[in-house]
Amino acid sequence: MAAGYESAGFKTGDSASVTYRAGIIVGKFSPLHLGHRYLIDTAMAACEKLVIISYAKPEYSEYKASTRTQWLQSLYPQATSLVVDDAWFEARAKDGIVDLFSCVPHDDEPDDIHRRFTAWLCRDVLGETCDAVFTSEDYGDGFAAVLSEEFAQSVVHVCVDKARSTVPISATRIRDDKALRARYLPSVVRASFVKKIVFFGAESTGKTTICRELSRQYKEPLVEEYGRELWIEKDGELDFDDLLKIGVTQIAWEREAAMQAREYLFCDTSPLTTEFYSDALFGKVDPKLNSLALVHDYDLCFLCMPDIPFVQDGERQDEAFRARQHQWYLDQLQQREIDYIPLSGDLRKRIAVVKATLKNHS
Structure with missing residues (x-):
């Protein structure tokens, strides 16, 4: 675990035993903060392998896809991470790749579209399926149900620190108050700013x-x-x-x-x-x-x-x-x-x- 995480005073607790073959986490990570680290570290400890997918539309100017890619690869090189934006789709189209989706869905589009978009990225682009989805949100159960349908196998929802009591922060708060960066961002993320x-x-x-x-x-x-x-x-x-x-x-x-x-x-x-x-x-x-x-x-x-x-x-x-x-x-x-x-x-x-x-x- 990165020194910046521990020095902030937040710990993941005892490492969980491996329970799932593959887990998946989806987020904007705009920015990737210590609450995200707690979620990802928990999933890493419980899974043989982990897929991390990130996208947002509209994107935040300070948190471009290339920057988020660098964060995830630096912090979690052992995970399979994929950050997509519309430019990613345009590059694939130029290479002659015909995709089920032609662009990133807007944040305001229905949950079902986002869930099936994520399933498509995981299964068809990355060649992976999962048996667990990790979130800190109410939508996790519905997300797991759609993934179960898309993957034709049972996918369970693992809810982690929904109350944000372990790491009391959100990306929205950090975007609204940049002074919070010093306490709640990992050092590799903080360095970007x-x-x-x-x-x-x-x-x-x-x-x-x-x-x-x-x-x-x-x-x-x-x-x-x-x-x-x-x-x-x-x-x-x-x-x-x-x-x-x-x-x-x-x-x-x-x-x-x-x-x-x-x-x-x-x-x-x-x-x-x-x-x-x-x-x-x-x-x-x-x-x-x-x-x-x-x-x-x-x-x-x-x-x-x-x-x-x-x-x-x-x-x-x-x-x-x-x-x-x-x-x-x-x-x-x-x-x-x-x-x-x-x-x-x-x-x-x-x-x-x-x-x-x-x-x-x-």
């Missing part, structure tokens, strides 16, 4: 100092530069393959740190910066590193301007190199159509601009 702030800047433009100060003031995680750490470890003798390692490790550090953040994650660099150094040091860039640099998922980008005195710390090059690096950033950000906020003036002014921007985007 953390604002990732990245800083670009040539050498000696205050980038690292700004990041560290913001991390201190906001009491939020800082993702340091792995490249600098490796550079020091190898006495400045990096190999070409090290640059891809730096980019991959940097992303891994970001993902890990995001699960510890509450609202913000401050990133002192990104694979885009690593791409620059790869080209500057070796005159080439690994295609895999370039792909990492092309994936842009930061919420805010700041570019530190080279309008403060250059300070040589023994590892930097010179002002000409700083000017070259700064121009490269300007060119790349424009080419990639990445919006950024310039930071000029002394460190105090730069930090003030960042804080004002964060306040305006809260």
Whole structure:
């Protein structure tokens, strides 16, 4: 069980013995919260295998199908999970697949349509049937009856914590009050809503100092530069393959740190910066590193301007190199159509601009 679940103070109790061959759970998971985890964990303990299906129409903009897929695969890789939306149907139609359903049913459509839609996904798409359906709702008995008909076998309804006394939360409450995310979302889910702030800047433009100060003031995680750490470890003798390692490790550090953040994650660099150094040091860039640099998922980008005195710390090059690096950033950000906020003036002014921007985007 994920640490984020236990640390919130909610426990599943004693593990149940395996009772069912296969179970099924259906939900919007918008977002997937600790109440859902309690339901799924209970079903996992009682079943040899578990099918988890998620869909919603209309969907919530913050909880897209791709995001929910990532949550379920991260938390329950041992389960068979399927998240569908209308785009999923469109992709199947383009592949020439003729389905019984042509789109996701609207939330307001009759219960019978939703139940038969779920049965079709389970049986015809996933190739599974089940003998138990797990819910925390009144509709569970009727759902089990339809599944029994569709699967031509007995399906029982297992009702779990209907009163929500074990984990007193609902997705509706979390959507209405985002402050509840910190307590009731698993860390991997909560990380999806953390604002990732990245800083670009040539050498000696205050980038690292700004990041560290913001991390201190906001009491939020800082993702340091792995490249600098490796550079020091190898006495400045990096190999070409090290640059891809730096980019991959940097992303891994970001993902890990995001699960510890509450609202913000401050990133002192990104694979885009690593791409620059790869080209500057070796005159080439690994295609895999370039792909990492092309994936842009930061919420805010700041570019530190080279309008403060250059300070040589023994590892930097010179002002000409700083000017070259700064121009490269300007060119790349424009080419990639990445919006950024310039930071000029002394460190105090730069930090003030960042804080004002964060306040305006809260």
